[in-house]
Amino acid sequence: MAKSSHGIGGLAYDPAKRTRAPEWNVFTALVLIVAAFEILGRVFLGDSFLFNTRDNVDTLFNEQRLQIIILQVSIVGIISLGVTQVIITGGIDLSSGSIVGATAMVAMSFAQVAMVNGNPNPKAIFGPEFMDLPVIVPVLVGLAMGLAAGLINGALIAYTRIPPFIATLGMMVTARGMAKWWSKGNPISFPTEGYASIGQGLIPVFIFIGLALLFHLIMTYTKYGKHCYAIGSNEQAARMAGINVAGHKVLVYTIAGMLAAFAAVVLSSKNLTAQAGMGVMYELDAIAMAVIGGVSLQGGRGSIIGTVIGALIFGVIISGFTFLKLDAYYQEMVKGAIIVGAVVLDQWRQNKRGRG
Amino acid sequence: MKKTLMIAGFASLMATTAMADGIGVSMALFDDNFLTVLRNGIQKTADETGLSVQIEDAQNDVAKQLDQINNFIASGVSAIIVNPVDTSATQAMTDAAAAANIPLVYVNRQPINVDTLPDNQAFVASNEVESSSQGFIEQCNQWAAAGKTEVSVYVMQGELSNQAAVQRTQNYTDVIDAGKCAVKVTVIDQQTANWSRDQAQSLMTNWLSSGAPFDGVLANNDEMALGAIQAMKAANIDMASVIISGVDATQDALASMQAGELDITVFQNAAAQGGGALDAAVKLAAGEAVEQKVYVPFELVTPANLANYLAKN
Numbered sequence: 247m248a249k250s251s252h253g254i255g256g257l258a259y260d261p262a263k264r265t266r267a268p269e270w271n272v273f274t275a276l277v278l279i280v281a282a283f284e285i286l287g288r289v290f291l292g293d294s295f296l297f298n299t300r301d302n303v304d305t306l307f308n309e310q311r312l313q314i315i316i317l318q319v320s321i322v323g324i325i326s327l328g329v330t331q332v333i334i335t336g337g338i339d340l341s342s343g344s345i346v347g348a349t350a351m352v353a354m355s356f357a358q359v360a361m362v363n364g365n366p367n368p369k370a371i372f373g374p375e376f377m378d379l380p381v382i383v384p385v386l387v388g389l390a391m392g393l394a395a396g397l398i399n400g401a402l403i404a405y406t407r408i409p410p411f412i413a414t415l416g417m418m419v420t421a422r423g424m425a426k427w428w429s430k431g432n433p434i435s436f437p438t439e440g441y442a443s444i445g446q447g448l449i450p451v452f453i454f455i456g457l458a459l460l461f462h463l464i465m466t467y468t469k470y471g472k473h474c475y476a477i478g479s480n481e482q483a484a485r486m487a488g489i490n491v492a493g494h495k496v497l498v499y500t501i502a503g504m505l506a507a508f509a510a511v512v513l514s515s516k517n518l519t520a521q522a523g524m525g526v527m528y529e530l531d532a533i534a535m536a537v538i539g540g541v542s543l544q545g546g547r548g549s550i551i552g553t554v555i556g557a558l559i560f561g562v563i564i565s566g567f568t569f570l571k572l573d574a575y576y577q578e579m580v581k582g583a584i585i586v587g588a589v590v591l592d593q594w595r596q597n598k599r600g601r602g
Numbered sequence: 603m604k605k606t607l608m609i610a611g612f613a614s615l616m617a618t619t620a621m622a623d624g625i626g627v628s629m630a631l632f633d634d635n636f637l638t639v640l641r642n643g644i645q646k647t648a649d650e651t652g653l654s655v656q657i658e659d660a661q662n663d664v665a666k667q668l669d670q671i672n673n674f675i676a677s678g679v680s681a682i683i684v685n686p687v688d689t690s691a692t693q694a695m696t697d698a699a700a701a702a703n704i705p706l707v708y709v710n711r712q713p714i715n716v717d718t719l720p721d722n723q724a725f726v727a728s729n730e731v732e733s734s735s736q737g738f739i740e741q742c743n744q745w746a747a748a749g750k751t752e753v754s755v756y757v758m759q760g761e762l763s764n765q766a767a768v769q770r771t772q773n774y775t776d777v778i779d780a781g782k783c784a785v786k787v788t789v790i791d792q793q794t795a796n797w798s799r800d801q802a803q804s805l806m807t808n809w810l811s812s813g814a815p816f817d818g819v820l821a822n823n824d825e826m827a828l829g830a831i832q833a834m835k836a837a838n839i840d841m842a843s844v845i846i847s848g849v850d851a852t853q854d855a856l857a858s859m860q861a862g863e864l865d866i867t868v869f870q871n872a873a874a875q876g877g878g879a880l881d882a883a884v885k886l887a888a889g890e891a892v893e894q895k896v897y898v899p900f901e902l903v904t905p906a907n908l909a910n911y912l913a914k915n
Contacts (some may be wrong), residue, residue: 293812300813310837311811318804363860365912368853426659430639435854447836517799518832521853522633524800568808571791575861 261443268540268547271595272555279559283566289311295569313448313570315561319535320454321516323557324509325463326532328502330553332444333536334465335498336478337403337410342506342532345395346525347425349510354434354520355386357441369435377582381440388511389504395421396503400496426522445516452514455554457505463548474498478545484572522573535560538588542596558573559584577596624654625883626674628667630687630711632659635825636850637685637873640710643876644683646663653884664691671695674704681705681883689765692715696723705886709879710872719894722886725800726879726896728870733830734770735777736902737868738820738845742777744845744865745817746784753785753817757792757810758802758830761824767794770822770849795826802829810837824848824855825869831863845850851911859908869901869911 284297293299298308325342332339358367360377367377395417404414443449465471472492476484485491509528514520539556541548565583568578625648629641641657648655657677660667662685663682674682676700683698684706685691687719692713699706705722716725743751757774760767771792777783791809795802802821806829809816821827827848834841840864848855850868858864903911 303813310807314804314807314811316891317807321800362857368857368880368912426633431632431634431641433635433852433854434858513800517803517829519799521635564804565808565811568791568793568805571793573793 260548268592268595269549269552271554271591272538272540272552272588273561276555276559276562279562283562283569286570289338289492290570293569294568299392306417306523306545311565313451315565316451316454316558317448318593319557319561321509321513322528322531322535322560323454323458323554324450324512325506325528326535326553326557327457327550328505329529329532330536330539330541330548330550331461331465331474331498331504332410333533333541333543334478334545334548335495336481337495337498338533338543339399339414339499339502340411340510340529340600341395341399341414341421342502342509342530343525343530344418344425345392345503345506345535346423346510346513347522348428348508349388349391350524351425351428352391353384353507353511354437354441354476354514355384355428355515356387357384357437358434359436360436362436367436369433371429371434378438381438381444384437384441385444385511388507392504392510393500394503394506395507396500396560399503400499402494403499404492422522422526424470428522430521431447433519433521437515437518441515443515443517445512445544450512450516453508454557457508458550458554465550470494475546478547480546531560536583540590540592556588603650612763613766615812620820624656624672624679625681625683625880625887626677627655627657627681627683627685627790628660628670628674629685630667631662635864636870637710639872640685640876641874644709644880645876646762646873647877647880651880651884652894653880655880660687662687664688667691668694668698668741671698671706674697676841679704683707683709683879683883685709686711686713686724702780705883707879707883707886710875711748716895717875721891722766724882724886724892724894724896725874726882726898728875728898728900730766730769731773731776732867733773733849733870734820734847735773735782736900737866738777738850739782740866740902740904741818741820741847742783742785744788748845750785752886754788754790754818756806756830757789757857758793758805758821758826759792760797760826762794764797767797767822774820778875790816794875795821797823797825799825799829799832802826803833806830806831806833807837809836810839819844819846821846821848823866824850824852827867828854828858831858834863834864851901851914853912856903856908856912859903859905862905863903867903869903869914871898871901873896873914 287293287295296307297303329339351394355371357381358377360367360374384505399414402408403410473489476489477491477494481491535556536553538559539552548575609796625663627644627715631637658670659669671682682704684695690712693715696715700720708725708726712727724863759771778787793805795805819830833845847866849868851867854868855864875906878896878898885892
C-alpha cells in the first residue's frame, strides 16, 4: 500500500493513515465493560447497574452509583494525572503512593483541632499553638512536602542520570519510612472543619475533573506539554532541538510530586484521619490507570483524557463487582487481567499501524 | 587508608549487632494502628523496668521476620518477642530460638504450634473468638430491644489473607448458628474493605447505591465501621436507625461513639498484651516458669461504659 507520501515526510494527506484518536478505543472499552455489567446484572440479579430501579427515588439513572464510580477513583486519579506526564516523558514514578502516606501524616498534624467532644485531642501531635490553624496552613505544608519530594526525584534523575525507576524507588522507600517515623506509626485524626470540608461529598470528584481539564489544556496547548511529548519520543532529538531536557524533567517530577501531595490532602480530609499505611500501592494503581488509558511506557504517547477514562474503567470494575456481589478475589484477578489486556491490545494496534 | 576504613566499617558493624542482654522484638508491621499501641506497651513497660529492647519491623514479610529472629539470636539477646507476620510460619522461629536456647514469646497472634511450644516459649494474646462475638451478641440484643425480630445486615471483612479477619467473620456465623443472637439475621452481602476506612467508605456507598434496606453493619474493625458511618452520613441516613459494630475501640471510634454514630466496639487491650509479653520474656530469661498461654480478655464498649476507655489507647 506504500504511497509516495512516505517519502516526503508523510506531510501529504493519506486517508489510510487516518486513525481515530486512541482515546476512542479506551472509551469503547469503557462502554463495553459497563454494558457487560448491565447485562450480567439483568440476567443474574434482575437489577440494573446503571439505571434506577428503586421506587422511592425519582431519577432515570442510579445517580448514587454513578457518583461512587468516579468518587472512588478520584484520589488515585489525581495522582495518575502527574504519573501520566512522567510516563509521557519516558520516565516512571514509583514514589507517589509513599508521598501520599508521608504528606497525609505531616499535613494532618497541622490540621488538628484542640478539643474533641469537649476533651483534649487524644491524637495531638503538636502543642496547642499548632491547633485549629486556618486550612491554608496544612494544605501549603502538604504541597511543600510534595514539591520537595518531586524536586529530589527530578534532580536525581536529571542530574545524576540514574534511571527514574531507581530514583523514585528510593523515594518510595524513604517517604514510607518518614510516614511511619513521623508519629511513630500512630494514626493522626480529628481535623478542623475547614480541613475536613476539602474531601467531603463530591468535592474530590470536582478537584479531579478540574485538575484533569487543566492538565489536558497544558499538555495539549503549551510548550510544556509539547516538550513532554518531544522528550518522551526522542530525548536526544529533543536535546538537539534546544529543549532544556534536565530542567524539564525536574519540573515534570515536581508537578507529579505535588499532585500526589494534593491527593494526600484530599484523602486525609475525606477520611478524617491520616495513617502511615495510606497510599500503599496507589502508585501502581495510578500507573495502571494511565496505561489502560493508552499512555505508552515507552514514552511520547498518551493523553490526560485517556488516563481519565482509564480511571473510570477502574471505578466501573470496582462498583460492578460489588453490584454483582462477587468476592474481592475475583476483583483483583480481573483487574490484573484488564491491565495486561489493555497493553496487549495497545501493542497490537501500534504494530498494525506501524506496518500499515 | 583502605584498610583503616575497612576496620572502622567492621567495628561499626559489630557495634550494631552486639547488643547482648537486651530483648529483641520483631513486630509484624509498624504502620498498623493496633500493633503500634501494642509496641508502645512493650516499650513503656521496658522503660519503666529499665530494660533495653530493640524493636524491629518485619514489614509483613515472613522471611524478613525469620532473618530478624536469627539476627537477634546471633547477637545474643536474652529473650525474643515475636508478633508473627503469618501464624502458620512460626515453627521455624520456634526451632531457631530453641536451638539457641533463647526464650521466645509470641504476642497477639496465635502461632500454629501453640500446643507444642518448648518450655521456654510462651504465647500472650487475646482470644479472637471472643472479639467480634461479644460485639455482635450485644448488637443482636440492641436490635431485640428496639423491637426487631428480623434484621438485614452488611458484613465488612478485613484483609482476606489475615487470620483475625477470617476468625472475626466466622464468629458472626458461629453466634448465629449457636442461637446466641436474639434476632434472625440475614446477611445481604459480605465484602472485604481491607481494614481501611477509605475502602470501607467506597464499599458502603456502593452498597447504598443498590438501595436495599438494612438494619446494621458488622465490621471486622473500627476503621471500616467509621468508613461505613461516613458513607451513611454522606447519604443522609439517620444513624439512630442503624446499629454499627466494630472491633478495637480506637480513639477515633470512641469519638464517633460519643457523637452517637458508632454503637458498639470491643476493646482489645494491646498495651496489656505488650506488657504481658515483656513480663513473660523477662521471667523466661531468668529461668522462671510461666503460664504458656496467657489470654488478655476482650472488653465490650458501648456508650454506657465509654468513659472508661477514653484514655486507654
